Amino acid sequence: MYKILLTDGLEENGQVILRANALVDNNPTITADDLLKVVGEYDALIVRGRTKVTPAVFEAGKKLKVVGRAGVGVDNIDLNAAKAHGVTVVNSPTATTLAVAELAMALMLSIVRDIPRGDAGMKAGKWLKKEMEGTELWHKKLGVIGFGRIGEATGKRAAAFDMEILGYDPLIPAAEIVKRGGKPVSFEELLAKSDIITMHLPLTPESKGMLNAAAFAKMKDGVRIVCAARGGVIDEEALLAALESGKVAAAGLDVFATEPPGLTALVSHPHVVCSPHIGAQTAEAQVRAADDIANEVLAALDGKALRWKVA
Template identity: 45%
Template sequence: MPKVLISDKMSPLAEKIFKERGVEVDVITGKTKEELAAMIGEYDGLAIRSSTKVTPAILEAAKNLKVIGRAGIGVDNVDVAAATNHGVVVMNTPFGNSITTAEHAIAMMMALVRDIPQANASTHAGKWEKSKFMGMEVTGKTLGLIGAGNIGSVVADRAMGLKMKVVAYDPFLSADRAADLGIKKVDLDELFKVADVITLHTPLTDQTRGIVGKKAFAQMKDGVRIVNCARGGLIDEAALLVALNSGKVAGAALDVFEVEPATENPLFGHDKVICTPHLGASTSEAQVNVALQVAEQMADFLLTGGVTNALNMPSLSAEDAPKLKPYMALAEQIGGFAGQITETSLKRVVIEYEGHVATLNTSPLTAVVLEGLLSPLMSSVNMVNAPIVAKERNIKITESKHDREGDYSTSIRLTVETERGERSIAGTLFANKAPRIIEIDGVRLEAELAPNMLYIINDDKPGFIGALGSLLGHNGVNIATFALGRRVEGQEAVALVAVDQPLQDIVLDQVAALAHVRLAKKLSF
């Protein structure tokens, strides 16, 4: 039974769902990083919110960890690159709190343009400063969205309901999607020039850090208002303070800060700044939604192999996972076969999908082929980090699909280019479930792989099979299956022999010494 640790406070629904799905779960919150490192080794999954920091040291200690689930969108507290290198899937729940966060952004904007917090404080103090709080209508004004994904698109919809014009900067926003949303796609410079209110809805990355800074403020309208309910660090807070003091920015509403928890900040106490303590996802509905989603996603992965909302590997729905399962086994065998017979450095890998398999989601299959290929050559490789490992070693990966049927209704072919030339392995499924190798370096044969295999390249000469059988029998090695193939009569032939026990090196040496043998290798699957 898989075992999951919930290390941050979240809805009890998460624990309930894990248990109902057959996953053992412990809820242990408030631990230090040292305490977490000491206990994480026994868990297959880690469910977190924003408090737990998943560092390289934590991942190093997490020997059994397979998946990290973040109940929420941001994964700033997870070292995703380190998780990938350790073969750990990182998931988030990008839809569970989209509406809640978008509504908070709209609320912050309305509070900002009408000075509601300041007017509230003044009135509670017994003052009646009606003329002091002169607000701005949003009707007809231009809202500039930096980021038009899940949350940004909801903000756009709500803003248009308030009769605002909406422009958006998002490198991943297509023209068709912008048209569907009813917004205008612009570049960042144009957004800064035309927006009356700017709201941010983008992740914090090396590219977006400080995206609103000194240069950006200089391009903006005088009296612009800024809303940030996304991530601290998107706005250069020092530059914002200067812009507020100069009057360039009429006001800012901030739910997030460069350093959190934010108990001190130069912007605190400024009469043009509204602050909330990272409340974007803080509604009872959102807390329930993200807890439910993270538990379901993690349980699907641990129990069925389904991958949803992963940040470091292709998605694979729980419904598709059973369909791909036999292909996963075939992909692993093909990759493992090629990896075990490859002795020089890899330069290029080509994976071809033909027939029925080409109509499926092949991204996970490619990752599994690479896992099988690289595992015999290096340790700690799995389907999560295999593509990264290949990229780091400058191995070029090419994937192609052909939905036409060849000699078989479905097949996968792997071709690897090394310093010494090319090798290719092809396989298919018998009865849609049983993996078979059908070709090795252009030589056709049909072989079912077993835990212990003997792979031989030999000259096609009379008496070879008898000599091999006699040698194995003399050494007490029982043959389970025997598959043969050859290019042309009397020339190169291939034998794949399944045996009932691992071959001793001394026996392998005897096989290699037989007449007509060019190559003899033992394989394991």
Template identity: 60%
Template structure:
């Protein structure tokens, strides 16, 4: 049986590592610098990353033995797919592993935002009883606009419906009949923006989606809208969001992602009193990590062995 060298750069659940060890040497270089990655990638057959490691053209050029890059999770915007194709390297991901975890976080952020749960908790820890200050809103009978209705967006739609919300779905890359059955498909993004009390983003970051929500789009939204972003930071123009928060157009935002991660110290969005922030932790559950680790391990090994693939990106 062939023995492969497989490098991990951003950590992997033990179940995934155990599977990989059955087929080769696992080199755990979690936290490796870009400079050291270029020096060492030439010795491995496979590279497994998460969102931290940037697999650019220089990495593919240095990876003389590289046959496959695996992304433990769904987003592959940190991998240069064109460079991968040019180098003849297969790219795979594990898109099903984190769906539930990210969808549940989006709902949790929505509830935390509309009921001011973080601020209420902080006040209690300061020995304050500010019950009358925390008059929030219900999700029931509100309209949620979901932008991007793939696996995660559809999972959020199903959960929002269970709260009694009316769900609108917009996805320019999917036919209407493929959108989640518990939502109302919307053809025009501007229509969705104008009708939604809440907006939840579930898109990859591409040239087409970068700054998808900017000043023009915020102007089309309802006054007092709530924004939840647990997808990618660059989809929202952060300067435009800050202006909309300060004007009151946006009543509050919950952000798990940022254009630059980690955001700068004292970032005005992070410090804003009507913004809830989390450190890109949508996929950070024990269950999701175990699934992602095992799924990407089996897919990478299949690619190395030349077997059929479930989730080929390039």
């Protein structure tokens, strides 16, 4: 019988599926050192974002056949090491789409209406009505960088606010972006025309620091930035400088280059709304992710066709 290790927890519905087919150990607080000591006993490893699946883990995992990521991003898994050791990597990319798209909209609304400031003022006994003139989403241009599942879902929700959706994605043909509800544009055109920019792409060598000082310089004055993708796709020092100069009016951030980031100048900036990487953290999304990754990992162990093979 297969042995599967869960290192970041998994919703009970996913564990039920796994236990019907394998021996499952759930150790959501395991340390990196302890993981190296025990991983050699297991055929499969299922993680979320906390566990770093390093080359050393693959080296120690002599029986390891598959690593499953309950969620989308796999930047915490060394894909080159996985390939070198013949280990399959799978994820559950569709499970959290709606949750992340909804959070992107929540951040967007928060920064155009300064909702957290109003709430904080009320709780401090202040009535800040005259100081809180915001702006509307109506007829604003939303630049969506990354027009995959989450970018498309965010665009559809923004379109319900009568926003114009500009889409940039170097991996998706223009005709497909149109089919998904966006107007295909170049990266430079998106920067120049967008009133709000939202990021929906993985962290790769190509996307790292994609929004940097040069990119901010090409944007409209008073642009607003939303990122619920991956920390690192924005140069945080450049964003802070753009906020200080007024080039960027506000930013809504769910992800950071270092997590947790601590009380940095960016986190504490009065025109930044932050959340602690909760894009996928809804009850419904976690149930879907657990179901998807449990079945995908078992399919990989059984040598069956895979829906979401990453490596």
